[in-house]
Amino acid sequence: MEAEEALRIGVLTGGGDCPGLNAVIQAIVTRASRYGIEVWGIEDGYKGLLEARARPLRREDVRDIYAIGGTILGTSRKNPTKSEEDIRRVLDNVKKLGLDGLIAIGGDDTLGAARKLYERGVPVVGVPKTIDNDLSATDYSIGFWTAVQTITEALERLHTTAKSHKRVIVAEIMGRYAGWLALMGGLAGGAHIILIPEKPLDIDEVCRVIEEREKRGEPYTIIAVAEGVKIPETGELAVAAAERDEFGHVRLGGIAKFLEEEIKRRTGKPVRSTILGYIQRGGSPVAFDRILGIRLGFKAVDLVKERKFGYAVVLRGTEIVPVKLDEVVGQLRRVPEELFEYTDVFRG
Numbered sequence: 001m002e003a004e005e006a007l008r009i010g011v012l013t014g015g016g017d018c019p020g021l022n023a024v025i026q027a028i029v030t031r032a033s034r035y036g037i038e039v040w041g042i043e044d045g046y047k048g049l050l051e052a053r054a055r056p057l058r059r060e061d062v063r064d065i066y067a068i069g070g071t072i073l074g075t076s077r078k079n080p081t082k083s084e085e086d087i088r089r090v091l092d093n094v095k096k097l098g099l100d101g102l103i104a105i106g107g108d109d110t111l112g113a114a115r116k117l118y119e120r121g122v123p124v125v126g127v128p129k130t131i132d133n134d135l136s137a138t139d140y141s142i143g144f145w146t147a148v149q150t151i152t153e154a155l156e157r158l159h160t161t162a163k164s165h166k167r168v169i170v171a172e173i174m175g176r177y178a179g180w181l182a183l184m185g186g187l188a189g190g191a192h193i194i195l196i197p198e199k200p201l202d203i204d205e206v207c208r209v210i211e212e213r214e215k216r217g218e219p220y221t222i223i224a225v226a227e228g229v230k231i232p233e234t235g236e237l238a239v240a241a242a243e244r245d246e247f248g249h250v251r252l253g254g255i256a257k258f259l260e261e262e263i264k265r266r267t268g269k270p271v272r273s274t275i276l277g278y279i280q281r282g283g284s285p286v287a288f289d290r291i292l293g294i295r296l297g298f299k300a301v302d303l304v305k306e307r308k309f310g311y312a313v314v315l316r317g318t319e320i321v322p323v324k325l326d327e328v329v330g331q332l333r334r335v336p337e338e339l340f341e342y343t344d345v346f347r348g
Contacts, residue, residue: 008038009101009304010054010094013071014045014078014110018131018143019285020293023066024105025073027297029057035305040097045106046113047078050086052093066290069146069283077109081116094122101304105129107141108329111312115325118310125303126312126325127296131281134178136331137323138314142296145288147174147280148184151224154276155189158222166219168210168263170273172256174280175226178334181280186224187342193221194343197228198335206259207266209347214269225259227252295320 011028013021025041032039040054048054065072080090094102101123104114107130118124128135131147151173162169171191173182179196186194193209195201210221230237238254256273264271285293292315299313299320311322 006036006038007100007304008040008098009103009301010040010042010049010097010099011057011073011103012042012045012049012105013073013075013129014104014106014113015075015129016077016107016131016281017070017075018129018281019069019146019283020142020289021071021105021129022062022068023285023290023293024127024129024142024297024300025057025071026062026064026066027294028103028301029059029062031298031301033059035301037301037305040099041073044074045076045078045110046080046090047076048074049093049102050078050080050089052096054097066294067284069285079109079113081113087117087120090117090122091120099123101125101307101309103127103300103304107132108135108332111135111325112329115310115329118325123304123307123309124325125300125309126328127300128312128314128328131181132175132178133180134176134333135328136333137312137327138333139317140288140292140315142289142293143281143285144180146283146286147181148188149286150280150283151181151185151276152188154279155185155191155222155224158274159190162220162222165270168221168223168267168269168271170223170225170256170259170263170271172253172273172275172277173224173226174276176228176252177332179226179228180333180335182224182226183335183339183342187345189222189224190346191222191224192346193223195223195225195229196335196343197226197230198337199340199343201229201232203232203259203262203266207263209344210263210267210269213347223259225255227255229255231255231258 105127111126131143133144260273
């Protein structure tokens with residue numbers, strides 16, 4: 001297949017890394033080469049675009065990277081729309097690099113910036129990525145199901161040590177505003193109590209469940225808690241570091257430790273907490289994320305070829321479809337109330 005005219009597109013990955021990014025990158029390069037489109041990889045996300053750091057990507061450069069975690073392009077949490085000066089620099093560098101299109105792979109912050117750049121004239125196509133799975137307009141984002149698998153395996157391991165020592169173990173799981181990871185990972189990993197941001201934390205109820213399990217001869221409990229669950233007394237998030245990134249986010253962490261101390265104080269039970277942390281977003285993507293990444297990459301290139309900018313490619317049911325960036329950003333996809341019943345499947 002030949003392109004009507006020679007095109008050059010740039011691709012970048014922004015925000016946190018996740019499994020499946022390289023599958024998207026390989027698919028973009030593969031699809032583009034079939035159309036005769038040139039692809040340039042922008043290094044370190046928007047930071048690289050602001051500094052005009054990019055390199056050509058050929059098929060041999062991306063061969064078999066679909067199964068590798070992380071991103072070969074690097075990433076950052078740089079906000080390219082933080083100032084008018086930065087926006088002008090982006091516009092200048094898009095021209096300097098000769099880009100006819102830009103594919104931005106990222107979450108709400110990355111795609112929100114992409115929308116603003118599109119409004120200023122940058123020809124952008126978005127690919128949604130967040131292991132939190134909290135982007136609206138798409139059923140699943142790349143990396144989510146790999147993270148769920150990692151959480152599942154971690155919880156399975158915690159079961160054996162909790163049971164051996166007759167302990168309560170609280171596992172802190174990623175999820176700033178939405179509890180999809182804690183819910184799905186906790187469900188697959190057999191957590192007895194699953195705590196998510198969408199459902200207010202009731203520590204008395206948590207302790208009651210622990211004590212009831214003890215009375216039934218089950219002297220151990222696994223608790224999966226999303227990092228975005230708020231502390232009841234204050235209604236505030238547990239914060240690991242108050243410093244904010246360029247999109248205004250603090251680094252969360254500490255709700256598991258808070259629960260450890262509270263449960264220990266109220267029940268007298270031995271309690272331990274653990275933070276799964278960055279292990280959740282590392283490693284090779286599972287089959288679902290590899291296939292989803294490839295499909296999203298193909299469709300993104302098709303939109304560039306059709307000059308259909310200002311859109312993102314999303315999964316709707318079994319189909320990959322384009323939707324306007326406005327529909328993807330600024331609207332969190334949270335766990336609906338009808339799924340709350342799954343938070344206590346294994347309470348016993």
